[in-house]
Amino acid sequence: MNTKFFLTAVLLAATPLIGQTAPKRAPASPPETASATIGGKSITIAYSSPGVKGREGKIFDKGGLIESTHKSYPVWRAGANSATTLKTDGDMMIGDLNVPAGTYTLFVDVSNPDEWTLIVNKATGEWGLSYDSTKDLGRTKMTMSKPASMVENLVYTITDDGGGKGTLTLAWENHSASVPIMVH
Secondary structure (H helix, E strand, C coil): CHHHHHHHHHHHHHHHHHCCCCCCCCCCCCEEEEEEEECCEEEEEEEECCECCCCCCCCCCCCCHHHHHCCCCCEECCCCCECEEEEECCCEEECCEEECCEEEEEEEEEEECCEEEEEEECCCCCECCCCCHHHEEEEEECEEECCCCCEEEEEEEEEEEECCEEEEEEEEECEEEEEEEEEC
16 A cells, blocks of 8 residues: 555656756847837848857958858858848838838848948748848948947847938947938
């Protein structure tokens, strides 16, 4: 009888543990979002934010992380994991590129680490390193600067500069690139 009691007690004690799994680790490149309302129109960028992780000076330079890991180099997916997505509910200009309301994928041509070109691509829903230049809506030059300090995790910002104008900026490692936005 004691054996039955003991086995029942063990079973009851173990039951809550059956459905449990190990705690999830935070992703290496966590999902992030940048958004703003400019001229009454919503603009959102969804991306995964990779970290430098001790590779400072080895991200964008010749032979660096971007070149060695991206089969579409010098075009970079401008993030990690899923492709970086731009969604706007209004027509706008990004730099000198007319972008109708809709959803797009962002890429950046980093062939010259000090002169980037933003690429707005009509293909959406890509994972990883897919890039098809035949689906480009267009390209526009970005203004480069050096951040005040090293940027550990990739970050996008969209600022409302007033009067239907704004700025899209992405910064990572020792690079910061921006482009003006104007909502129609």
